[in-house]
Amino acid sequence: MRDVCSYGYFLLAPNVWDPDRKTMTRPLNLENGVATLTIAQPDIKKGSPIKAVADRALTRSEQQDAKRQLIRMLRLDDTSPADFHRTDPRWKKSGKARLSRSPTVFEDIIKTVTSCNVTWPSTVNMNKRLCEVVCPAFPTPKQMARKRPATLRARCSVGYRDQRMVDLAKMAVRGELDLDHLEDPTVSDDDIYETLLALPGIGPYAGANIMSLLGRYSRLAIDTETIRHGKVVLGYKGSDLAIRKKLEKHYAPFGEHKFRSYWFEVWDFYESKQGPAHTWAPRAVVNAFTASNLK
DNA sequence: GGTAGACCTGGACGC
DNA sequence: GCGTCCAGGTCTACC
Numbered sequence: 001m002r003d004v005c006s007y008g009y010f011l012l013a014p015n016v017w018d019p020d021r022k023t024m025t026r027p028l029n030l031e032n033g034v035a036t037l038t039i040a041q042p043d044i045k046k047g048s049p050i051k052a053v054a055d056r057a058l059t060r061s062e063q064q065d066a067k068r069q070l071i072r073m074l075r076l077d078d079t080s081p082a083d084f085h086r087t088d089p090r091w092k093k094s095g096k097a098r099l100s101r102s103p104t105v106f107e108d109i110i111k112t113v114t115s116c117n118v119t120w121p122s123t124v125n126m127n128k129r130l131c132e133v134v135c136p137a138f139p140t141p142k143q144m145a146r147k148r149p150a151t152l153r154a155r156c157s158v159g160y161r162d163q164r165m166v167d168l169a170k171m172a173v174r175g176e177l178d179l180d181h182l183e184d185p186t187v188s189d190d191d192i193y194e195t196l197l198a199l200p201g202i203g204p205y206a207g208a209n210i211m212s213l214l215g216r217y218s219r220l221a222i223d224t225e226t227i228r229h230g231k232v233v234l235g236y237k238g239s240d241l242a243i244r245k246k247l248e249k250h251y252a253p254f255g256e257h258k259f260r261s262y263w264f265e266v267w268d269f270y271e272s273k274q275g276p277a278h279t280w281a282p283r284a285v286v287n288a289f290t291a292s293n294l295k
Numbered sequence: 296g297g298t299a300g301a302c303c304t305g306g307a308c309g310c
Numbered sequence: 311g312c313g314t315c316c317a318g319g320t321c322t323a324c325c
Contacts, residue, residue, distance in 0.1 A: 205320085
């Protein structure tokens with residue numbers, strides 16, 4: 001379950017992490033409505049099975065769909081950790097390689113939009129309100145496409161992102177935003193990045209961040225947090241532009257895995273401040289992860 | 296291609 | 311309690 005707590009989105013609604021029980025509770029959109037699953041790993045030994053219990057009976061097809069969504073969330077189908085550890089052996093002993101993510105690409109895209117140009121507490125609030133106002137298992141493209149931008153702004157505190165979110169949802173519903181294309185492993189990184197940058201609300205940072213959640217780690221998602229990491233942890237000095245260049249050079253040797261090498265350095269820093277991520281109580285850390293609080 | 300300013304929210308701070 | 315300032319990426323207009 002350590003890998004559940006490997007990326008900040010595990011702290012965002014509708015995910016609920018219980019640090020005492022070491023369980024993740026997560027509502028999912030399924031064929032016959034929302035079902036809430038509690039995910040746990042009863043035996044903490046490496047490689048032991050993960051168990052999920054639903055709060056209602058699931059049909060066979062719902063069970064299969066829930067399993068598919070959980071596999072995506074926990075990256076249980078990721079076959080690249082060994083290659084990552086060969087490229088960056090620093091993480092081999094701990095086994096760190098997987099970044100948790102959302103059950104759907106659409107949710108990862110919207111969550112990334114809610115993380116842009118705001119401090120972390122606002123991101124937490126936007127996701128909480130989207131689940132309260134639109135759908136408890138996180139809005140689907142259809143549900144969000146039906147909302148008026150003004151409703152999202154007034155009731156979910158998404159600000160100027162309102163129109164962009166509704167536009168993204170409408171594009172997904174109409175097929176102009178092809179979510180399957182984004183998950184197609186035969187498509188090149190450059191193609192995916194170009195596709196993402198053409199979307200409303202997605203710039204260089206958001207595009208690279210979404211790519212990492214798609215399992216494509218060849219680009220750094222550089223934001224103020226990355227600059228802070230360069231200054232505080234790597235000891236770089238100079239202008240932000242100079243630090244960006246040093247960061248790109250620093251992570252270049254990790255090639256296809258550079259985002260993961262960067263991310264686990266950042267995550268180590270967070271854990272040095274707050275303790276292991278699986279011990280974090282969501283309410284207690286809500287104000288902790290903002291660059292200005294980590295200087 | 297590079298840059299300035301607008302876009303919003305919520306927290307911090309001063310009064 | 312109110313007003314002001316600031317942090318945070320994307321987008322557009324302009325040079």
